Amino acid sequence: MDKKINIGIIGCGHWGPNFVRNFYSMPEAQVIGVCDLSPARLAQIKKAYPRLTVYRDYRRLLDKSSLDAVVVSTPASTHYKIAKEALEKKKHVLVEKPLSTDLGQAEDLIRISRKAGKVLMVGHTFLFNPAVNKIKEIISKKELGRIYYIHSRRTNLGPLRKDVNAVWDLSPHDISIINYILGQMPLEVSAYAQRFLTHKLDDVGFIILKYPKDVLVHIHASWLDPKKIREMVFIGNSKMLVYEDTDLSQPIKVYDKGVMEKRYERPYRSFKEFQLIIRDGLTDTVEVEKEEPLKRECRHFIDCIIEGREPLTDAEGGLNILKVLSAVDKSIARKGSFVKV
Ligand SMILES: NC(=O)c1ccc[n+]([C@@H]2O[C@H](COP(=O)([O-])OP(=O)(O)OC[C@H]3O[C@@H](n4cnc5c(N)ncnc54)[C@H](O)[C@@H]3O)[C@@H](O)[C@H]2O)c1
Structure with a gap:
């Protein structure tokens, strides 16, 4: 294809x-404008890319007839309004996660994108992470056996957001990864969240999700923790896998560990005759490709535009994550009672 996809970035925080940076380095794309409310942010962008046109009002960017597509990387509460206007102006849209802060608004965006015949993709970057792709492959091949449970910790000290709480900010990552790996949505959720800092949003949340086939999931999301942790643990009946996103050289380790019941040939009559044996085998590190996930995401967006394909992280998947988050909100309001998704 000769014509480059002309792209604009809205939100440059x-x-x-x-x-x-990523679209700038892609031969199939041309960044034709960047937009932010903050003149200071625009000045920084202009310093790095002197030939780039910058805008404070995104509508001026959307009015450009040469513009084919936009990325919406503004705070979550503004995604709907900006993405809607862009789709109505017949631009392809890559909107950051979460797709919106409201289910009805997300459904509206899906309707508008279909009517406009334009790509609507959500920035669930982890689905483009080679480590996550590798874990899906390992689990699909049943290398861990049957999955019993998964627990995920996504914590740090800040950064605090002003429009969505820590659960809406952080756990879309965990939910998108787990929905993708298991190929299923949770059936029900229970969640508890609390605010400890002076602002109005919960900064710590604990979520339990029950997936089909009795797979249990726990997510700890926090802006109030001394350590930046991005860790997911997958416990199977034959092996266990730990994924640490912050470990750039060896993010995935597979532990050949388990607890086996040693049963006597004849039925056991007492606890003494029933023993649990710990199997403590080798730990394997898994080779993972080193490409930047966002680069793969950007390339995928351009491919979907050129080939008229549905994105891996389509708006339906983004809506599914909002359905889980809205059940999480209901459970938090009911002090942790289970709520169906
Ligand atoms: N996929 C990922 O891994 C990932 C990582 C970080 C952030 N995010 C998402 O990206 C989005 C932005 O996050 P951030 O950390 O950059 O936030 P940020 O607050 O640092 O930046 C947002 C920027 O948007 C600008 N902005 C706000 N309203 C605007 C408008 N109407 N027009 C133009 N600009 C506007 C602000 O001035 C600010 O510079 C959020 O939705 C967040 O969830 C995703």
């Missing part, structure tokens, strides 16, 4: 510049 902490995360947006990563899109600018």
Whole structure:
């Protein structure tokens, strides 16, 4: 294809510049504008990319007829409004997670994108992470056996957001990863969250999700923790897997560990005759490709536009995550009672 996809980035705070950098390096794309409310952010972008046109009002960018697609990397509460206007102006949209803060709004975006015949993709970056792809492969091949349970910790000291709480900020990552790996949605959730700092949003949340086939999941999301932890543990009946996203050289370790029941040939009559044996075998590190997940995500967005394909992280998947989060909200309001998804 000769024509480049002309792309604009809306929202250039902490995360947006990563899109600018990645699309800048792609031969099939041309970044034609960057937009942010903050003149200071725009000045920084202009310093790094002097030939780039910058805008404070995203509507001026959307009005450009040469613009094919936009990335919306603004705070979650603004995703719906900006993505809707972009789709209505017939632009392809890659919107950051969460797709929206409201189920009805997300459904609206799906309707508008279908009517416009434009790609609507959600920035669930972890689905483009080679480590996550590898874990899906390992689990699909039943190398861990049957999955008993999964627990995930996504903690740090801040950064605090002003529009969504820690659960809405952090756990879309865990939920998107687990839905993708298990290929299923949770059936019900129980959650408890609390605020400890001076602002109005919960900074710590604990979520339990029950998936089909009795797979139990626990997620700890926190902005109030001394350590930045991005760890997921998958416990199977034959092996166990630990994924540490912060370990850049060896993010996945597979432990050949388990607890086996040693049964006597004849039925056992007492606890003494029943023994649990710990199997403590080798630990394998798994080879994982080192490509930046966001780069793969950006390339996928461009491929979907060029080939008219549905993205891996389509808006339906983004809506599914909102369905889980809204059940989580209901459970938090009911002090942790189980709520069906
Ligand atoms: N996929 C990931 O791994 C990942 C990582 C970090 C952040 N995110 C998501 O990216 C989004 C942005 O996060 P962030 O950490 O960069 O936030 P941020 O607050 O650092 O930056 C947001 C920027 O958007 C700008 N903005 C707000 N309203 C705007 C508007 N109407 N027009 C133009 N600009 C506007 C702000 O001035 C700010 O510079 C969030 O949805 C967040 O959840 C995703």
